[in-house]
Structures are given as C-alpha cells and as structure tokens.
Amino acid sequence: MSWVSKTLSSTLGQKLLMALTGLFLILFLVVHLAGNLQLLIPDGGEAFNKYAATMAGNPFIKVVSIGNFAFILLHVVYAILLSRHNKKSRPVQYAKVKGSTNSTWSSRNMGILGTILLIFILVHLRGFYYEVKFGTLPTAVYDGVEFKDVFAIVSASYSNIIYVAFYVLSMGFLAFHLSHGFASAFQTLGLNHVKYSPLIRKVGLIFSILIPALFALIPLVMFFQN
C-alpha cells in the first residue's frame, strides 16, 4: 500500500476525510441558504427563478455541484466504514451504560442523525433537483425572457403540510448533527487551541441553531402565506 492509501485507510485518515467533507458541506449549507432566502422576496418568485437560472448556467457552479455530490457520498461512505469498524471494536456490549453522564446525546448519535439527514437529502433531491433538471416545469416570463418557474414547484411543495413538517423536523435533526459536527471537525483536524477552541465551539453552536432555523423558516413562511 502506498503511503497515501495507508494514511487514508487508518482511523485517523478516515476521520480526516469525514472532517474535511463535513466542513465543505457546512460551507455549502451557507451558500444554499443564501439562495433559498430569495424565496421570501415578495416578487412572485422572479428573483429566485433568475437566481436558479444563473446557477444552472454557470460552469463553475456545475463543477462545485459535482464536488458537492462527491463529498456527500464520501461523507456517507466513510461514516458507514467507520461505524462498522467501531461496532466491531466492541463485540460484547455493556449491560448498563450511563452515556449521558460523560457526553452529549448528539455526539453519541451522529450516525442516526446522519441517516435521517440522508433520507431528507434523497427526498429533497427527488422533489426539487430532479424535477428542475429532468422534469417538465412551468415557465415564467420576465421582460420577454422565459425562465423555468422553479418557484412554482417549491411553492406547491410548501403548501403541503406534511412536506413542511418533514422539512422543519429534518432541520431540527440537522441542528443536532451540526451542534456536534462543527466543532468536532476542527478537533479532528488537530485544531484545538486554548485561544481559538472556545470561539470555534461558540460559532459552532450559533451556526447549528441559526442556519437550520433560517432554512426551516422559509417553508413555514411560505405555507402560512399560501
């Protein structure tokens, strides 16, 4: 085995990949949120539809989106590999465990949280990404130019109370996933310092509450507007 594959197959190397892909996905959340917030502009979806068209036509965004899918896949694959390895490391379980006395619930259940989020991502991709890319969409015309009316299908989805509830609940799970994952990624990268770590933990906590809350706000506002 070469030194690269040896490193990346070690427990530390696998954790490094989890941390790096996780941090990329955290960045992606910010960009995605910035785009989504345009849904709330009261112009019948013009700003959002124009933004969607710009994103779809930008070759740089195409490369990033391929990277994004690859990183989600890597994050999932390595999560499965590590979880399997970790399960094998304790073949006989304890009869009694008081886990809550020494660690947070989310830190012990990242796998379960991640699985729920994966299901959310798949449903989310089927409902929006797939429809926009391969489905037949209504069109909207602004200043004589025809745009795909992405806003219309988003708005339609967000008028369904079950979908909105599913979305908001998933964002709750995202908050818990991030509340551990954000700071944990820095620790895995070896970035633990008496000066910066308290700041990283604070930013991580604010991030894990604020970002999912803003994501969840959009379908809620649109549902009650309808």
Added chain:
Amino acid sequence: MNLTLKVWRQKNTADQGGFKEYKISGISEDMSFLEMLDVLNEDLSTKGEDPVHFDHDCREGICGMCSLYIDGKPHGPQQTTTCQLHMRSFSDGDVITIEPWRAKAFPVLKDLVVNRSAFDRIIQAGGYVSVNTGGVPDANEIPIPKSIADLAMDAAQCIGCGACVAACKNASAMLFTSAKISQLALLPQGQVERKIRAEKMVAQMDAEGFGACTNTGACEAECPKGISITNIARMNREYFSAVVSSDSV
C-alpha cells in the same frame, strides 16, 4: 450497608460468561470498592465457591491496574480509580452492576480481568526516546519552557488503566495513544523519533482493533488522571504532519 451485586462471571476467554447476583451485608461506607469486593471474596472462599477475579495492585490510585465498569461507568460514579472509589458513593440497598472493560482489543481473561497488553504493544511501537550512552548530562542542560514541561507532565500522568477505551462508545484508544505520543513529542528529548513514533503508534493502535474517535469527550470525562482531549488533537497534528513529511513511503 447491605448491597446486591450483579457481577460478570466468566471462566476464561472462550467461555460465554454471564451475570451472577450476590447479596452482601455489613459493608462500611469507608471501605474502598475493592475492599468491598475483598469482603465478598472472603465470603465466597469460606463457602468453597470460586472468588470473583479482578485486577488490582497499588491501591493508591497510581498504578492503573484496577479496572471495573461499575453501574454504567468506568471506575464507577466518581472520576477516579476503582481503588480510590469509596462505598460512601453508594447507598444502602443499591443494586450495583459490575462488568469488565468491553473492547475487542481487551479480551476478558477471567471474570472482571481483561488483557490490556494491547496498550503495551502500542508503547513498544514507538513510545520511547533515544538516549546516548556516556556521562550523565548536567541537570537543566536542555532548556524547556515551564508551560511545555507542564503539558508534557499532564500527558505523562496517564496510568494506562484503559478507562478511556472502556468509556468510549467506539472502544477507541485515542486518548491513551495521544497522551503517550504527546508526552514525548512536546519535549526536546522526543524529537529524534517524533515522526516515526506518531506513524508507528497510530498504526499499532489500529492493528489492535481499537475503534475510531467520534470526539464525544467521554474519555476525558472519565479519565481518572484528567488527561485532556487536546492530546488527541495534538496526536492528529503529529500524525498528519508525519505522514506528509517523513521518509517512510
């Protein structure tokens, strides 16, 4: 105090094992947990039964020999070694569950005794420094900042008891390995083998079948010597910088 003990009994590594319940009475709250087990064993010996096997040595909290997963926590409800845990931490009538450390790398030898040689092999892989033969060097010949010496000493406090592995939901040995890497990486004496040490000790840790770290912090919370997970971050830095810069391909 009158107590009910649910103790893990296992004849040998191959045996499946199971819990056995014992009633025990007349326990003083000033007894250590191990002394309470001594009373139980006196009882069992008198009755002609096989006493409960458990690890112990110095009984002063410095050797790291005692283990025991007591009521869902390594070394019981206090953040200390089992020998320093006293019965006043329990109440009359309590049912106490006593299990061995559970990890693939720590096979049960008998009852509550586990084989922790995996830790020795991690140390053997690189937890040493080169020392030249010759005259004894003068004291304070090598200047070491106080803050660095303190950090190295903090890491060196690890007594290798294995509570970190026992506490970790993944049975990961990263707190132990990182403490052993840190105590030498921080000091000038440890620089010669610095890179090869990080690479070899991490490789050995993986080869022993310990789990990976999820940064839950359970190890730090349960460590009787208060070893910090900043050592794990240091190990990660040491390892990643070693693999990209060392000569071993």
